[in-house]
């Protein structure tokens with residue numbers, strides 16, 4: 001009935017509220033969504049209580065994987081349930097979640113680990129994450145950081161929709177080669193290259209060729 005997940009999503013705005021406030025999700029009540037994975041929030045989050053960088057309150061099922069929150073989190077003095085990543089979680093601490101938040105004084109989290117601003121801009125900070133251009137952590141190419149030290153991780157589809165399927169940044173021969181390599185593959189394939197699915201429909205075909213042509217050498 002409630003078998004839904006929040007995936008491949010992000011939010012960049014600052015969020016201000018009262019109770020149950022998060023950078024991407026305020027409250028996931030009664031586990032309406034069963035999971036949240038491959039998501040991020042980059043805005044600052046401010047609330048009274050139940051405040052988290054990514055999620056204000058997540059009930060029942062402790063399922064958050066490969067997500068991060070990069071904004072500053074602040075709450076009322078003495079507030080209950082404040083976290084760099086999730087404010088109030090129905091789950092239990094588990095390092096396997098591989099989630100991260102921006103390290104801030106006096107702020108911890110029940111399911112995520114802190115990273116400094118500099119660590120947020122290093123691929124190595126995100127242990128086990130499947131980035132474009134490496135195969136140790138998988139070939140689905142979900143996250144992207146072509147050069148260390150420039151930006152926080154982004155979802156690869158943010159680049160793929162403008163034809164930039166592969167590193168380095170910019171659209172050129174590397175992207176044409178990636179398209180050819182994955183031509184006519186579908187997301188039923190365990191190694192499906194999400195970065196090259198510019199249209200986001202789960203198959204790599206003529207649509208991606210048109211996207212690539214439109215943005216060639218940009």
Ligand SMILES: [Ca+2]
Pocket residue numbers: 130131132133134135136137138139140141142
């Ligand atoms: Ca990879």
Ligand SMILES: [Ca+2]
Pocket residue numbers: 164165166167168169170171172174175
């Ligand atoms: Ca490229």
Ligand SMILES: [Ca+2]
Pocket residue numbers: 197198199200201202203204205207208
């Ligand atoms: Ca497609």
